[in-house]
Amino acid sequence: MLALTSRPLHGYGIIRDVEARSDGEVLLQTGALYRTLRRLLSDRFIEECDRPADETVTDDRRRYYRPTRLGQQVLEAEVARMSRLVRAARLTADGKRPRLA
């Protein structure tokens, strides 16, 4: 989802983006990627869109995806939830009493 926030991407583009974001730690495999895409599509968190104008490779088979409004909201909520979780985890690790969200 995060990979798609800046601009629409196609399947391989997502793999590369995720790889870059994780500094090469995470290499998505094709099957896992598309299983996730299907899930996101059927939950209507993402949708298919036209090829972005700035895309240089023009391959008709490639389909591009971008988040829907709903997807965007869910993402934001999720990011917020996780950051609270992370904050709580840090506080615990620092020996302070966590203030649970």
Place this chain on the structure above:
Amino acid sequence: MIEALYRALLLLYPAEFRRRFGAEMLDTARALDASRRSRRSRAVIDALHTAVALRAEYRRERRFAFTENRHMPWDALRRDVIFAIRSLRREPAFALFVAATLALATGANAALFGIADRLLVRGPDHVRDAERVRRVYVTAQPPGMGQFTTAGVGHVTYDIVRRASSAEAAATYAINDGTTGRGAEAREIKIGYASASLFSLLGVQPAQGRFFADEEDSTTGARRVAVISDGLWQRQFGRATDVLGRSLIINDDPYDIVGVAPSGFTGAELGRVDVWAPMNLLSARITNDWMRSWSAQWLSVIIRLRQGVDPDAASDELTTLFTRAYDGDEKHMREARVWTAGLGAADDGSEPAESRVVRWLSGVSLLVLLIACANVMNLLLARGARRARELGIRRALGASRLALLRMLVIESTLLSLIGATLGLLVAHVIGGAARNTLLSSIEWSSAPVDARVLLVSLVTATAMGVFVGVVPAIDVTRDALARALRSGVRGGSGRRLRLRAALTVVQSTLSVALLIGAGLFVRSVWNARHVDLGFDPDRVLVVEVSRASLAGLDTSARDTERARRRLFLAGVLDRVRGVPGVEGASVAVGLPFGNRFSVRITVPDLDALPQTGTGGPSISAVEPAYFRTMGTRLLRGRDFNPTDRAGSAPVAIISEFMARTVWPGRDPIGRCVRIGDPPGPCTTIVGVAENTHRARLVEAPKMHVYIPLGQEVGFGGAAMLVRSSQDAESVADAVRSELTTADATITFVATETLAERIDPQMRSWELGTSTLLFSGLLALVVSAVGIYSLLAYLVADRRHEIGVRLALGARVDHVAMIVVRWSIGMSLAGIAAGCLIAAALGTFMQPLLFQVSARDPMVFGSVAGVLLLVALAASLLPSLRAARVDPLEALRAE
């Protein structure tokens, strides 16, 4: 390499997923592989793992599909349908039986709808504003006779009707048999001789060319022009585009083809017509004064009423015009009433027997449909009980009751649609068969399953599916949750049992009623087939020849040829008698179920013949072997012999009824009658023959006179009669070739048994019999299955109770008898109700039957017996199962 492997792996994925993402995945996998960032083994393992995971996901989603997406009806509907198919596949026997029942029931319905649509609703094709087109009838009452109505009128009447101001147009036509082609190519055809006004009156447009015009139908010199039917164009000309202007041989004369009628055009009637020709061409074939004579009455006249004219007012006008114009001799005709009726009416203005029977049968087929519905409902209730657990669990998992209802109704609708689809096949077969055999005289312009039939079937099937599905669905989804949770307790509530028993009784009732109807019709047909007609219809072949026309010969040559032709048939008798299989042969003018010639008879010492109520005497001229050939018994006196011929002393043989009527208690042999008007010489009666039916299966005895062939005056048209030792049809070919080799001027030899001439009068009974029998048997099978399934269900439901009884010492045969008693009880209720219904309907049914009471005890009794036997048979297996219940096991199951 990776691509092929990946392509293969993709096959493991759910098809839907593969279609959506397959190409993209392949693309991505290739790119990933090319970048060499990932190991191939990882890719393969990932692909396999995804396949397994996806399959699991899809399965899970499908299972709960019916609870999701309630706001997306089409998607939900699709899933429900898929689900229904899967659920029906789990019980193929059930699905198959239900679909087959519905197929037969809807099939019979669709077939009958097709027939009723043509006979009762649509009428002849290509008639514009059909409600204003009406046929003209004349009703009169001759002295001493019953009132008669006829659609056969004279040309004089047509001329009168043409002048009526209430008619926008009038037309006349006569449909005759004829031949086309010559020699071996000759075929029998139906020729419609019509006034040129027929086509414009009906409002039909030719498919090609034109119809003939008034000038071509003039009384002085009608032109030999013909409009051929679409069927003839197909058969004879292979739809050749240059057919217009070609020549067609009709009755040995060449006609110019000027037009092709549109497909399905049959004029104002429903029967096939191959060729339309100007009415006035007929005058060449009929006596010269037919246009002015009041006694030539074989034309049909139709009119188109002016817009807004009331039919009764039109009848009054027609009657007034007719009365004023009539200048004939018959007093009763001056008081005749001229009136009109719609095109659907029979020759005597009443509703035709076929229509009446079809009306009845439409009712019957609806009954069958109801039976089928009751049966399917019954089975669905049983199935609902079997699925109580499943439904309960669905409910527990969050499916709303509405969702369950929808699911069940969709299942039943699906079944019903499958049934209806198969039913269309059934309709095609049944409808086709009925048309070819029982209603062959009607031109069926469309296939047995046409668009209208299709539409009606579809609508019926959907309605039926919802109808039969809703009641059981409401029942089985009631308390589904609670019932499922009380595991071990069977789902058979008393209410549902009563509902199912009632449905079963209804089925038995309806099948009893139908079978009684079928039985009555079977007896009618049997009786009709065994009426003593006074001759042997099955073994006597009627042979009639058509010949080349005499045009082109001069007068004297024509007379010689006419005389030769008149004697020809009698001349070849010996050759025909020599044909193997021929037992006897004769020639006659005036046959039973053929041409009927009325004659005036005067008896010295009697002022007039006694009035009989069955009309005046009729006459035939016959060759000596006639009575032996026909199988008519001579009761007294002698047969004709070869010395009785033209010029010899006039003799006659009379029918028994005439003997009894004219000389009651006295011997008519040797007495003198004078034949004809003015009376001829004294004709001596030499014999008395048994009565024969002259025109109808149902007919009171008539006065009839036979005279030797050659002594007839004023009537003609001989036919040969051939009596065969076995099947009459078997000698037909041999006789035909014997005749054509004997005389080269013969263009066509028509052969048909007397039985075939009678058959059209049997059709309505045969139609009734076959349909009722089919529906009755279908209903019987369906109700047998109904009884069986209910009993099986009862036994399963009461296993516990039966076990307890057996444990307490009940005898096995006693337990089995309980089941049998249930069955007999239900069928007795059905028999009683069915008999009551049949008896009540009897009054309406009676006119359709032939010499059998609508309350015939034999039919009622045997149907009751059959149903009881069936009920016994249906209870056999369940009662055995009840007897085999093991008390220990039944109790342990709790």
